[in-house]
Amino acid sequence: MSDPRFAILGPLEVWSGGVLVPVPGARQRALLAILLADAGRVVSAATLADTVWDGAPPEGAEQTLRSYVMRVRRALGVELGGRVVTSPPGYLITADPSELDTAVFADLCSRARDAARAEDWSAAARHLDAALPLWRGDPLADVPAARVLPATTRLTEQWLQARELRAEAALNLGLPDTVLAELRELSAEHPYRERMHWLLLLALYRGGRRGEALAVYQGIARRLRSETGLEPGPELRDLHQRLLADDGALAWRRPEVRDTASGSGTASAEDAAAVVPADDVPGADLAGADVPGAGVPGAGVPGAGGAGPADRPSLARSPIDDLPRDIPDFSGRAAELVTLLAAAEQAPHAVVVEAVNGMAGVGKTALVVRAAHRLAARYPDARLYLDLRGHDPERAPLAPDDALRVLLTTLGVAATRIPEPADERAALWRAEMAGRRCLLVLDNAADSAQVQPLLPGTASGLVLVTSRRRLTGLAGVHTLSLDVLPEADALDLLARIAGAERVAACPAEAREVVRLCGFLPLAVRIAGARLAARPAWTPADLADRLAEARRRLDLLTAEHLAVRASFELGHRSLAGSERPAERLAAAAFRTLGRWPGPDLTAGPAAALLGLAFDDAEDVLESLVDAHLLESRSPGRYRFHDLVRVYAEELAEKGSDTAVGVEGAEQDKVDGADGADDQAGLHALLVWYLNTAMNASDAQTPGLARSLIAAAPADPRFPPRTFPDYESATRWFDAEYANVLAAVDVALRLGARHVAAQLPLTLSWHLQTRSRFTELIELLTARLDDGDPRTVAILHSHLGTANCRLWRFDVADHHFRESLALRRRTGDRRGEGTILVNLGSVADELGDPEQAVAYRLQALPIFRELGDRAGEAVCLVNLGWSHHSAGRLDEALEYSAQALTLYSRLGNVHGEGEALSGLGCFRLAMGHHAEAVGLLEQALAKRREIGDRLLEADTLIDLGAAFDGGGDGDRAVAAWREAQEILVEIGHPRVAEVAGLLEGR
Template identity: 40%
Template sequence: MGTGNGKGLDVGGDGPRFHVLGPLEVRLRDRVLDLGGTRIRTLLALLTADAGRVTSVGTLVEALWGADAPRDAHRTVRTYVSRLRHSLAPADELITTHPAGYVLRVGPDAVDAARFEALVASGRDAADPATAAERFALALAVWRGDAYAEFADIPRLRAEAARLTGLRLGAVEDRVEAELATGAGRTLVEELTELTDRHPGHDRLWGQLMTALYRAGRQADALYAFAKARAVLAERFGLDPSPRLVEVHRRVLANDDRLTAPPAPTAVPVRAERSCPARNDLPGDIADFAGRKGELARLLDSGHGTVPTAMVIEALDGMAGVGKTTLAVHAAHRLAEHYPDGQLFLDLHGHTPSQVPVTPMAALDLLLRALGVPGERIPADQDARAALWRAELAGRSVLVLLDNAADAAQVRPLLPGTARSLTLITSRRRLVDLETARILSLDVLPEADAVALFTGVVGDERADAEPDAVREVVERCGHLPLAIRIAAARLRSRQAWTVRYLADRLVEAGSPLTELSAGDRSVAAAFALSYQRLETAQRRLFRLLGVHPGPDIDVPAAAALAAVDRAEAGRLLEGLVDDHLVQQPVTGRYRLHDLVRRHAHTVALAEEPEAERERALRRVVDFYLHTAYAGSRLLDQQHPAIDLGEPAAGCVPDSPPDDAAAMAWFDTNHRCVLAARAVVEEIGWDTAVWQLAWTLDNFHYRRGHLHDNIASWRAGLAAAERLGNVAVQARAHRRLGLVYAPLGRQHEALLHLRRSLALSERIGDTLGQAGVHFILALAWTHEEDDQRALTHATSARNLYREVGDTRWEVRALSMMGSCHTRLGHHGEARGYCESALVLGLEQGDVYGQADSLDNLGAIAARTGDRVQALRHYGEALDHWSHLDNTYRQAATLTAIGDAHTDPDLARAAWRRSAALYRERNLDEAAARVESRLTRPAVTTAMTNPARGWSTRS
């Protein structure tokens, strides 16, 4: 909650005081102000929740009216603010106007929620437990009821209320902890019994209850409390007791003196305490630890390898649930013997439900006391405390595990000053600004380790009986250790379930997070904590990434998605990478782990207004559409132009500078553009559906993505039919006929081509008719009916000449030469192909030149001139390579192999050809080429690589 930046009005003393921890009230000199009706009260509550920060007018409108906002809602908000200022008079200057909205400017003591948080922080910074307990009690006394209770139907205020309620429970736990540290026990039993009933998922409360019962002389009841906690955690949440709770249980069983009331502080000198046994605060090790061999080896080597000459600090980071603490604790137990003066563990609560992060002051107090420094020797100044901490460690060999750090600033004062000690740090945030640390970033587990972890939790017998189901479960869990542990724990506690049943539940749930969400230690809760720590702009981009349709994203697309400039988009994405909510698999590309993506989508649905989600989707779809269109025009400038209109506001498309850059962009973003096409098809943006099919067409041709092209044009055809756009229908049929022919689906190809011809004739599209005849020539070529193919190729050539399309006249001439070649009319064939080559050279048409050279190669091969054939094929291959046309490269390589008399050279060409076909998923074509590898080289080359398909017809 914001409390201003120090520049607001000081409302201490006689100023108004805002009460939200109970019924909303504003008091001025012990008088409760009349705030007005429900909407004005809601407006004030929103301003108070954002005190010191701008509350946008849009946020106020959404909260006050939702989808039913009147047209003049913004004007009405101004009226409400004016009335509210009047109610707050004479302090009406508290509410100031900002270009984006309004700001409630108050001092740090004006809002009860801020006073509560300040008192909690002071309790955690207290020098001794008694003072801490007193301050926590004062903080809790601020509450008069439930926070923002009357505004439960306002999502923003509901979320703020949940945050404050969580902090309240954390303060209760901290107060109990402080009272236990002063020696309390019996007096806390009743309160803790009620708290564990109300909050059964908080194992800290269970540990406190067990300690209080033990101190009250009720050891058996303490053991029963542990049994109850274990049963509740398993049945309700699918979890095991935490290592810390297990440790309390062990101490109860052992009548450990550490559970008794601590003795009063004495004046024993710190150095005298060196003779005491070394302290070990490490949580219990994980019995079913699995994987992480490389990471563990690095940690063990850094802890007891060569004699260190500088501080050894290992910072482990990674996304929520990736197993940072598990690895750090496991390594610490293995390293403990090398640090005989103690092993200290401190949870810094950087990402803990219902807890604010431990301040460096409070952390230093705890660490110094753990070393045996009496409270009266601990300075009140943070720098002095840090200096004393370093001095105490100077002559000791101690392992310090700082778990769950919020950021580098939190841990920097806690670092030792010498090389004798080892510091292990875990954090969800990448601590790149912790200069002295070695960074170890953890990823999810490989499949074998994920399976081993699952098996270790559920037991070998059940896992080994259904290995396929086990692999499916860990895959559904995204190989994330926390998700795997929760799924396995649920299975272990339900003997009637099989692994297959669990796997099916994860599938049927739609989102595995539904099944893996169980209380505040669930996967979704872990992600939510990381999300809540983000700055406002990062949270917005994270939500919008849940709207983005593709598997990954780059900075320009993210800028369009969020309607920000590219520098800001890059900054936000890198920040999300540092917080391990976004991954960066390669430079410049960003993606979300599958479970994180589902969480982002869920958060977007909950927090992002539907209208803004739609605008974000429109911007990113327009980014892909307009960028793909610009690239497609570079791939074939003869491609017919279409009018895309202007991109959505906030969208700045890319403009590839040349053909090669366009192909590179398509290669990188192809799946994103396909995903965008699928999304717009699903939501009914029909114009965008066929436009995306149109813009993908040239790239699909160049790369031989026949099946993707079929899917795109089938969707485009359906969209054009819904829109009644006959011209697009004709093109869709034409392109489908073109793609079906080389796949051997001749009947479907001819149906589409005849329909395209009829539609083109109906609207008088001569160029479209020419294109259909050209593709019909190709189709009949695949059927080896060269006479029919020649008839259609001739019709195409005549129509192209009629409309003055010289480039496509080149292609038609080349096709006519190809048909004459196969009919045995070699003289006519050579004449047509040479004419096509001359025209292609005149026009600078590289594609037409390559096509003509391919056909001249086929003529030379059929007439027995293999040397000339290889020369023509080689020149054609160079052109296809220059065009990055892998489909035609494969066909020409097949022809080169057929023309070679050297078996080794022939097989090398065929292997290259088959590989290119395989890369395009054209397995039948690859198989036909590979069949040549098992027989002697042919004696007469019969291949005609021109049996290809066109880019634009």
């Protein structure tokens, strides 16, 4: 579940990247719920306010509503928050239909209705079996305010219609008993829904309970008369008359299927019984094994794809069934199960092969075995299972020749008939399977080469394969990659094993348990078993123990089940591979465990592993193929949480995985396997510092390199460069957590230069993101660095960050500390920068003449050094100081010079500063139209760099320009937009804007 998903068919849920996004606050949840219920449509502010406050919105509700919108955006995060859009007269949320459970449900129901109109009841059932599990309860069950919405009533009606159509499909497939209990329950819950009663009566009749059907009708009729004064409707009365007459036309009739070769043919009830839905639909378990007569061959039902060999009479062979037991506590995987079940509906020209891959413990075998049992009735000749031992701790993978011997013997072929030559044995296997309707489960495959000789040659069978690798080497294979469970399914699995009451009693702690298990089914199963075996424990007790990473894999062990052992098998299979590239990947896996960042790309990985870029990328992809790494987006690689713990264990213990590798590959493995892991970490740190410096320089051309000192780089691992502001900003957004991790690693290794310089590279980025408090904490932690030049820069950045928060007294302290250090170390450029900044503080504290004096001291320093970027900064600030002193002509002149310099440097931020100054100065002169034009240009620059605070500042000034020019409506719109931004980032200037809007 890596893509965003919005779910309202039950409690409100928002998922991003496979993680449940919390949306705190009852009114914020109500607001989001209302928007999702009408996704893509504008909901007026009045309607939102009326619903959020239960029909009694307070005074000023629409303004408060804007703050709730900001909180919702903040809760949804950077990626999803932008989906909530202001669109007069209200708001809307944008989402692709595939991201909305309501849209997916509606689409599947529409397909089911189309199939029903075509009398393709098996297809209708299949679509509904995929749709109904999307319902997790009443729509928006945890949002009381949303229950009055028309959308919830509409959704509930769609759900009931889907349940009715699902029951109708079962009746038309000759399976009345499978839906009888459900129809009884629904009829009792909806006593005035005559369509439900009609289906219940027909189900009773077709189930051989005509007398009961007549009695039920009388009860329905009495209730309608007593409670409504009405008789049953004409359709229900007509059915009653036909029941009285025992009308044979009501009985189920075997549908006719036309053979594609002969143009004729019939289908049996048993074939209809083989149409299997997902197991999570209450009362809709149509597993063929539970249907009387299942296993008897036939032609299928219309639309089921049962043409070709499946339409022929069964071969006269005894059925063989050696499938493993289906586990009773299977949880989730409804969509994946539908995918596997749909494979049986195909009518290909070659055997269908469905290959399920995923990391160790993700539940591949459990899913395939469940699907096999559900499909058993379709394959009456044989249901075969074979463990290929691809990752067996004690035995080597089963060779294809040996696997063929086992399979042939299982089919009853005498040992004397099984030839020795591999090609002859494979030919005999294909001959024995020809024409058989056989289901073959090949579990735990090592690779495609092991599977290929075992595939039947005709289209009458289905092969289900599990492997930790993606078996892309099999021609025509359909692959299904399993991810970990969603939180809800993981909690359900925990409850099934440990006990529903214990889990329900501690919901938050239970969620923490499954999170610490990484939502991995094997880990959750073991955790549940631990709880079940310890009645005195609560989920909180287990969560406390699992929280300690060093003990986590020890705790996730129960008898023969062990998470660590599962990971060891995958790692050993690579280490013992005949392929040098896989042995290299195994060695690299341990070294990657030394990196604490959330993920990696090939550039820093190459530096860490001591490999060329292409080799490093190949290693990372090999680990992805083996499911020891994940790649949720192109070029980015990360560990699953539990795999990371295992990799860290290996990194601490050391490894001998390089044994047996020859020649050049040996050299590569030695480099990756830790002959000098610290050297690899140092190379990675240098890569991050120099890349981050390049990114910062792309954001502020000419400025970053004057403040940040790069580190000598190994030419084998060149840092990344950035062509423009946007690419640099995207890199910082993606790599922020990794840069912080690099700072921690640098401190641990004693790499003081990297530890001090890396936070400086983040300064500009965090300012543009209005994350000033975070920046202050990061920089303050480095003030004990000891190097006076570095400490001077840290004080400078701390002063700037506090200025942005209007803490001018604190900023003045940091700037003065920095100025003293700059002068002591002879840092002329730094001295000029601090003088400019002290001027900013003087301006804000109401002393523009002192500000001008500071900046006139700085200007000749920058010109002497030829520092055009510093000169531009000084000029633009001199403009503001002269403005504060009332000298507007001088202000315009200095800002115009600054704009020219910034444009030559390509500094977008500086251009915005200069344009903003020019606009404000024209406004002060009363030239409102000119001011609007300049400020709109400045606003575009602010938005281009993504600095939310500067955007709000410019909107405030633009509002003043509109207001001065007599356009009050546009002024209010600008100020309200500024207010939304300031509320969103939590800035104190919001009070000023509220004053501007008061009385408007």
